[in-house]
Amino acid sequence: xxxxxxxxxxxxxxxxxxxxxxxxxxxxxxxxxxxxxxxxxxxxxxxxxxxxxxxxxxxxxxxxxxxxxxxxxxxxxxxxxxxxxxxxxxxxxxxxxxxxxxxxxxxxxxxxxxxxxxxxxxxxxxxxxxxxxxxxxxxxxxxxxxxxxxxxxxxxxxxxxxxxxxxxxxxxxxxxxxxxxxxxxxxxxxxxxxxxxxxxxxxxxxxxxxxxxxxxxxxxxxxxxxxxxxxxxxxxxxxxxxxxxxxxxxxxxxxxxxxxxxxxxxxxxxxxxxxxxxxxxxxxxxxxxxxxxxxxxxxxxxxxxxxxxxxxxxxxxxxxxxxxxxxxxxxxxxxxxxxxxxxxxxxxxxxxxxxxxxxxxxxxxxxxxxxxxxxxxxxxxxxxxxxxxxxxxxxxxxxxxxxxxxxxxxxxxxxxxxxxxxxxxxx
RNA sequence: GUGACCGUAGUUCAAAGGUAGAGCCCCAGAUUGUGAUUCUGGUUGUUGCGGGUUCGAAUCCCGUCGGUCACCCCA
Numbered sequence: 001x002x003x004x005x006x007x008x009x010x011x012x013x014x015x016x017x018x019x020x021x022x023x024x025x026x027x028x029x030x031x032x033x034x035x036x037x038x039x040x041x042x043x044x045x046x047x048x049x050x051x052x053x054x055x056x057x058x059x060x061x062x063x064x065x066x067x068x069x070x071x072x073x074x075x076x077x078x079x080x081x082x083x084x085x086x087x088x089x090x091x092x093x094x095x096x097x098x099x100x101x102x103x104x105x106x107x108x109x110x111x112x113x114x115x116x117x118x119x120x121x122x123x124x125x126x127x128x129x130x131x132x133x134x135x136x137x138x139x140x141x142x143x144x145x146x147x148x149x150x151x152x153x154x155x156x157x158x159x160x161x162x163x164x165x166x167x168x169x170x171x172x173x174x175x176x177x178x179x180x181x182x183x184x185x186x187x188x189x190x191x192x193x194x195x196x197x198x199x200x201x202x203x204x205x206x207x208x209x210x211x212x213x214x215x216x217x218x219x220x221x222x223x224x225x226x227x228x229x230x231x232x233x234x235x236x237x238x239x240x241x242x243x244x245x246x247x248x249x250x251x252x253x254x255x256x257x258x259x260x261x262x263x264x265x266x267x268x269x270x271x272x273x274x275x276x277x278x279x280x281x282x283x284x285x286x287x288x289x290x291x292x293x294x295x296x297x298x299x300x301x302x303x304x305x306x307x308x309x310x311x312x313x314x315x316x317x318x319x320x321x322x323x324x325x326x327x328x329x330x331x332x333x334x335x336x337x338x339x340x341x342x343x344x345x346x347x348x349x350x351x352x353x354x355x356x357x358x359x360x361x362x363x364x365x366x367x368x369x370x371x372x373x374x375x376x377x378x379x380x381x382x383x384x385x386x387x388x389x390x391x392x393x394x395x396x397x398x399x400x401x402x403x404x405x406x407x408x409x410x411x412x413x414x415x416x417x418x419x420x421x422x423x424x425x426x427x
Numbered sequence: 428g429u430g431a432c433c434g435u436a437g438u439u440c441a442a443a444g445g446u447a448g449a450g451c452c453c454c455a456g457a458u459u460g461u462g463a464u465u466c467u468g469g470u471u472g473u474u475g476c477g478g479g480u481u482c483g484a485a486u487c488c489c490g491u492c493g494g495u496c497a498c499c500c501c502a
Contacts, residue, residue: 005475005493005494006493007493008492008493008494051502054502061428061500062500062501062502078502079502081502107502109500109501109502111499111500111501112428112429112497112498112499112500113494113495114495114496114497114498115495115496115497117501252502253500253501253502256502272501273501276501276502298502333460333461335460335461336460365458365459365460366459366460366461366462367458367460367461367462368462369461369462370461370462371461371462372462373461373462374462374463375462381461381462383460383461385460386460392460392461394461394462396462399461399462401461
């Protein structure tokens with residue numbers, strides 16, 4: 001038993017776990033680039049004030065905060081949006097609009113770990129800065145859908161639940177409810193699905209509304225509502241509207257969203273939201289920068305990982321990713337120790353040519369070396385023995401072997417690796 | 428922050444107050460130039476940690492640290 005345990009809520013990434021994580025990162029990165037997003041990164045540690053300013057003092061309970069050696073109050077980032085707002089406003093004149101930026105990295109929240117929640121997690125953030133049009137919101141919804149599809153999800157595995165904060169501000173205006181009750185009201189809506197009706201009704205009465213009024217409004221807010229028209233038109237043109245479900249109950253916890261909001265939900269395993277985001281046109285100004293319209297979303301690796309493991313459609317992509325992480329192209333077998341220096345030279349040359357090659361450090365039985373080649377999922381073995389400068393190249397899946405002059409080894413293997421791997425021949 | 432359950436070999440799990448064990452994995456050999464199977468042998472423990480009860484604790488009690496799950500919260 002090891003003397004040390006991981007710090008509560010933090011994870012070890014053994015090679016298998018790391019391969020899954022990297023597979024997720026690869027998909028995030030490649031789809032975002034396909035959409036013309038550009039990668040950036042922000043500090044993992046920021047002044048605690050940056051987060052207090054955005055969300056209020058009471059938020060420090062969930063912040064991973066501490067004093068540094070000079071007594072400065074700093075925090076591990078719980079999210080990246082405040083850093084992005086700072087960076088974007090500071091240099092916004094240097095970048096043409098709209099700025100389509102994405103980021104991948106770890107975030108930290110000091111909370112009790114449970115299903116789908118750890119204290120350290122990786123997030124994919126995609127944001128569009130400097131564009132107030134619904135086309136920008138639609139672009140992000142489309143990106144979120146394509147990320148899910150690229151991960152191997154099918155249409156019936158997930159849904160985008162779409163809403164708009166303006167629906168509710170109009171509603172409250174019509175009902176002549178004070179604007180300062182908005183936050184409390186949205187909290188009630190956010191929890192409606194979970195808490196008993198009676199509790200919801202009671203809280204609504206405290207605000208000056210009835211449950212029936214709210215219910216009627218939710219039922220009336222169909223796809224046809226004018227506020228969704230531009231998004232529906234945009235996403236329909238891409239054939240993506242079928243992934244979207246209008247759901248006014250989605251309001252997204254905290255107060256800074258100003259327009260469209262959406263979440264990505266798993267449909268089959270009762271997990272919490274996989275991703276969420278929306279339009280936040282006031283945040284840059286709130287943090288003391290230039291006022292700029294912004295919209296964006298974040299997707300975390302923890303819930304997503306749970307979902308991938310439980311979704312059959314994603315399995316192939318996962319095992320493929322594992323294979324990519326582990327597999328060698330070539331294993332060099334030293335059958336005769338007098339040939340070791342020639343073998344070492346060949347390994348080096350293969351590696352310089354971009355071929356993944358490995359070998360045994362010391363003298364080992366040939367059988368053992370083949371076993372190692374098998375374990376590392378090598379496609380080919382090259383046997384260096386007494387017949388050098390001739391070597392044997394063995395196709396480990398087909399189990400066929402042929403002699404090759406060592407002078408032509410690299411070019412021969414490059415050609416052989418080009419050919420598709422047909423798998424074992426059936427006898 | 429609150430509560431429930433859990434923690435034994437690298438791993439999965441036995442041992443229900445009386446000598447800490449098994450499967451798998453790993454290592455070596457059978458097998459001196461070819462991957463499988465099989466067989467043989469081998470390593471591995473302060474039972475998470477600390478205290479208490481007891482003649483005696485993996486087992487019961489208290490604390491603590493981790494894990495899992497739920498509440499709170501969810502940017």
